[in-house]
Amino acid sequence: MVSNSIRNQEEIAKFAIGVDLGGTKIGAALVNNHGDIKEYIKNPTNAQQGKDVVINRIKGTINQLINQSGVNVDHISGIGIGVPGQLDARTGTVYSAPNLPGWKEVPICRIIKESFQMPVTLENDANAAAWGEKIFGVGQGIRDMVCLTLGTGIGGGLIFNGKIYHGNKFAAGEVGHIIVNKDGPHCNCGGVGCLETYSSATGIRDRIYDRIKKLNKNNSESDIDNMSLSDIFKRARQGDPMVKDIVEDAIEYLGVGITILVNLLNPEMVVLVGGIANEGDKLLLPVKKYVFSRAMKIVLEDLQIVLGKLKGQAGVLGAAALLWHSDK
Amino acid sequence: MVSNSIRNQEEIAKFAIGVDLGGTKIGAALVNNHGDIKEYIKNPTNAQQGKDVVINRIKGTINQLINQSGVNVDHISGIGIGVPGQLDARTGTVYSAPNLPGWKEVPICRIIKESFQMPVTLENDANAAAWGEKIFGVGQGIRDMVCLTLGTGIGGGLIFNGKIYHGNKFAAGEVGHIIVNKDGPHCNCGGVGCLETYSSATGIRDRIYDRIKKLNKNNSESDIDNMSLSDIFKRARQGDPMVKDIVEDAIEYLGVGITILVNLLNPEMVVLVGGIANEGDKLLLPVKKYVFSRAMKIVLEDLQIVLGKLKGQAGVLGAAALLWHSDK
Numbered sequence: 001m002v003s004n005s006i007r008n009q010e011e012i013a014k015f016a017i018g019v020d021l022g023g024t025k026i027g028a029a030l031v032n033n034h035g036d037i038k039e040y041i042k043n044p045t046n047a048q049q050g051k052d053v054v055i056n057r058i059k060g061t062i063n064q065l066i067n068q069s070g071v072n073v074d075h076i077s078g079i080g081i082g083v084p085g086q087l088d089a090r091t092g093t094v095y096s097a098p099n100l101p102g103w104k105e106v107p108i109c110r111i112i113k114e115s116f117q118m119p120v121t122l123e124n125d126a127n128a129a130a131w132g133e134k135i136f137g138v139g140q141g142i143r144d145m146v147c148l149t150l151g152t153g154i155g156g157g158l159i160f161n162g163k164i165y166h167g168n169k170f171a172a173g174e175v176g177h178i179i180v181n182k183d184g185p186h187c188n189c190g191g192v193g194c195l196e197t198y199s200s201a202t203g204i205r206d207r208i209y210d211r212i213k214k215l216n217k218n219n220s221e222s223d224i225d226n227m228s229l230s231d232i233f234k235r236a237r238q239g240d241p242m243v244k245d246i247v248e249d250a251i252e253y254l255g256v257g258i259t260i261l262v263n264l265l266n267p268e269m270v271v272l273v274g275g276i277a278n279e280g281d282k283l284l285l286p287v288k289k290y291v292f293s294r295a296m297k298i299v300l301e302d303l304q305i306v307l308g309k310l311k312g313q314a315g316v317l318g319a320a321a322l323l324w325h326s327d328k
Numbered sequence: 329m330v331s332n333s334i335r336n337q338e339e340i341a342k343f344a345i346g347v348d349l350g351g352t353k354i355g356a357a358l359v360n361n362h363g364d365i366k367e368y369i370k371n372p373t374n375a376q377q378g379k380d381v382v383i384n385r386i387k388g389t390i391n392q393l394i395n396q397s398g399v400n401v402d403h404i405s406g407i408g409i410g411v412p413g414q415l416d417a418r419t420g421t422v423y424s425a426p427n428l429p430g431w432k433e434v435p436i437c438r439i440i441k442e443s444f445q446m447p448v449t450l451e452n453d454a455n456a457a458a459w460g461e462k463i464f465g466v467g468q469g470i471r472d473m474v475c476l477t478l479g480t481g482i483g484g485g486l487i488f489n490g491k492i493y494h495g496n497k498f499a500a501g502e503v504g505h506i507i508v509n510k511d512g513p514h515c516n517c518g519g520v521g522c523l524e525t526y527s528s529a530t531g532i533r534d535r536i537y538d539r540i541k542k543l544n545k546n547n548s549e550s551d552i553d554n555m556s557l558s559d560i561f562k563r564a565r566q567g568d569p570m571v572k573d574i575v576e577d578a579i580e581y582l583g584v585g586i587t588i589l590v591n592l593l594n595p596e597m598v599v600l601v602g603g604i605a606n607e608g609d610k611l612l613l614p615v616k617k618y619v620f621s622r623a624m625k626i627v628l629e630d631l632q633i634v635l636g637k638l639k640g641q642a643g644v645l646g647a648a649a650l651l652w653h654s655d656k
Contacts, residue, residue: 086626144496158593160488167594168472171626177591179622180510182584191587191622256510259519260588263505265486266495294507294519298414298499 015071017062017079018320020125021054023047023099028061029313030069030076031320035136037313039069051102059115078119079112080319082128084155088170092122121322125149125315126173127164129308130157132318133271135325137310144267147308148175148258150276154196158265176200178260180253198253201229201275207246208232233279250276251283255290258305262291266299273308280307343399345390345407346460346648348453349382351375351427356389357641358397358404359648363464365641367397379430387443406447407440408647410456412483416498420450449650453477453643454501455492457636458485460646461599463653465638472595475636476503476586478604482524486593504528506588508581526581529557529603535574536560561607578604579611583618586633590619594627601636608635 015038020027022045030039043061045054058081066073085097092109094100109120123131130147133139139147143162149155154176158165165172176196177189184193185207197203208224227235236247258270276283288305295303310317343366348355350373358367371389373382386409394401413425420437422428437448451459458475461467467475471490477483482504486493493500504524505517512521513535525531536552555563564575586598604611616633623631638645 144500160493161491163489165488165593167627168596168631169594169626169629171624172472172592172594174591174594174624174627177624178588179508179584179591182508182580189591189624191591191624194591252510256507260506261592263502263507263517263519263522264500264589264592265493266497266500266502268496296499296502296505296517296519298497299495299502301497303496 015076016320016323017065017076018128018316018318018322019058019062019079019081020128020315020319021045021058021081021083021100022125023084026054026058026061027312027316028065029316029320030065030071031317033324035317035321037317038071039065040313040316041065041068045100047100051100051106054100054103055106055108055111059112062112062116073116073118076118078121078323079116080121080123080128080322081108081112082123082125082315082319083108084125086169086171087122087124089122089124089127089166092120094122119323123164123319123322124155124157124170124173126155127157127166128318128322129155129273129310129314130159130173130271130318131164131321131325132310132314132316133273133308134159134162134318135321136317137308137314138271138306139269142269144265145269145271146175146261146265146267147271147273149274150200150254150272151274152201154200160265175257175261178257180256180260195253195257199250199257199276204229204232204246204250207249208243211242211246229275230278233282237282251286252290254283255287255294258287258291259294262295262299262303268302269304269306271306271308273310273314277307343404344648344651345393345404346456346644346646346650347386347390347407347409348456348643348647349373349386349409349411349428350453350643351412354382354386354389355640355644356393357644357648358393358399359645361652363645363649365645366399367393368641368644369393369396373428375428379428379434382428382431383434383436383439387440390440390444401444401446404446406449406651407444408449408451408456408650409436409440410451410453410643410647411436412453414497414499415450415452417450417452417455417494420448422450447651451492451647451650452483452485452498452501454483455485455494456646456650457483457601457638457642458487458501458599458646459492459649459653460638460642460644461601461636462487462490462646463649464645465636465642466599466634467597470597472593473597473599474503474589474593474595475599475601476582477602478528478582478600479602480529482528488593503585503589506585508584508588523581523585527578527585527604532557532560532574532578535577536571539570539574557603558606561610565610579614580618582611583615583622586615586619587622590623590627590631596630597632597634599634599636601638601642605635 094106097103113120145159147157156173156175181193185197187194422434425431473487475485484501484503509521513525515522
């Protein structure tokens with residue numbers, strides 16, 4: 001039997017706040033339990049100003065969000081925060097975050113909870129995005145899912161048996177550090193030939209710069225600095241020899257990485273999100289072709305490889321959804 | 329409150345039967361709940377005689393085991409069966425098994441249950457071996473574990489959050505089909521450059537035969553047919569140019585595969601079992617060296633890479649342990 005007070009609380013607290021803390025921007029959304037965003041704001045992180053300033057800016061952003069929305073705080077069940085770093089979701093502590101100077105062992109959940117007097121939960125940003133797609137996006141009803149965040153770097157989130165899988169040190173899901181060529185380029189992680197060195201925005205640009213250097217060309221000739229990733233993909237399709245096979249490699253190695261993932265994990269769905277995923281079918285179709293020609297038959301049965309549908313808002317939606325649907 | 333009858337049943341039913349159905353041999357053990365083998369027998373499978381004969385031989389083997397042990401059937405809580413094939417552990421059906429001709433959609437659990445009137449549970453053989461190491465072997469108390477079965481082929485089992493992870497079509501854990509070289513040899517799975525093509529016994533032999541062919545040598549000159557895998561590893565260590573770099577490749581690619589696994593899944597333990605693992609430290613040390621030089625720092629924290637300790641009995645022990653510790 002559900003008591004009246006609990007029932008009332010459930011009915012009232014139909015909103016949650018999702019915070020997506022990035023190296024350059026803090027996104028925050030007030031979300032209802034159907035995944036509708038009632039209010040959304042974005043502020044600069046100014047990460048170089050240090051941890052304390054950033055924490056204050058997070059608090060300010062949450063306050064601003066609540067005030068702008070006009071929603072009574074009693075109707076908000078809590079705050080979920082996605083952070084791009086190494087963390088312990090159980091204790092709510094961020095251990096380190098490469099793009100957030102000074103973030104070492106920060107008990108962010110406790111700090112935010114003290115200010116807002118409501119439950120606060122923490123998750124890695126890539127896991128939060130995966131969770132967003134699982135709860136409110138393309139992954140609804142999917143039990144086993146792999147989500148790849150294709151951006152500056154490549155991150156990922158693993159959903160097994162309907163839950164986020166964290167691994168021993170909360171470090172699972174590093175799909176960007178699948179080795180796709182043991183003799184490939186050095187990777188920032190200390191390894192060699194990781195997927196990220198071929199198929200991330202940084203990897204693609206670095207390989208183009210390398211080629212320019214080898215050809216003894218001047219950077220300005222190639223105009224790469226001023227080109228968006230979308231421009232680079234476009235030039236490759238137009239046959240520009242400077243970028244064509246680098247973009248083809250990016251797509252092929254992404255196919256290799258996903259083939260490894262599906263052979264190993266037999267998920268029902270692979271979801272691609274992030275900047276590069278904005279290429280849409282131009283990325284998706286050749287990647288699918290590769291995977292469906294290389295992976296084991298049994299793991300291809302009923303396999304879906306799709307683009308996420310929450311776009312830039314997967315992070316805040318997933319962070320908010322942690323309040324209702326996650327158990328660690 | 330636990331009723332007396334349940335308590336009595338728990339005390340009485342302290343044995344389980346584990347069956348390890350292989351392409352050449354059927355192993356069966358009567359195991360107590362501490363993992364001690366009370367009775368063990370092994371019979372030839374004679375797989376080519378077809379499904380029905382093999383099923384009868386399984387039943388005969390179980391009967392023989394019970395009779396030899398002298399244990400009252402009331403003290404046996406059930407039968408666990410490990411099968412080398414594609415199956416649905418929930419329904420207890422084997423869909424296909426490459427080394428067992430005629431095994432198509434066989435409801436093996438129902439068939440065995442009808443004969444023995446006790447619970448019967450089914451698992452993929454590599455998962456059963458992983459489960460054996462988890463419950464009675466090196467993996468006791470470990471929550472997230474990857475087990476690689478290094479034999480004729482390469483299989484694997486994934487234990488996440490203390491449970492066997494099956495994936496969407498019960499096909500998860502195919503660590504042998506991690507791509508380690510996208511331009512490598514063709515694999516029986518239909519893919520290219522899978523770990524199995526480099527680091528399984530078959531992969532190593534096939535690559536040696538290929539080399540012999542290319543050198544236009546006669547097979548008999550090389551004497552490979554008569555060499556055990558252990559002999560091949562020994563020759564490599566002695567510097568035999570015919571096999572040295574092929575064995576070195578086998579070890580390096582195994583390192584690549586395990587690096588992929590730990591970067592992606594952040595397990596607490598990686599366990600190596602099966603024939604090649606019998607090489608012991610001669611295999612383990614160079615593989616560990618590779619992984620610890622290439623994987624991400626965070627996933628190497630507290631990571632153990634070890635040899636299994638149940639040797640050839642991981643399969644029967646794991647199959648028996650399904651009765652007590654698994655929930656699907």
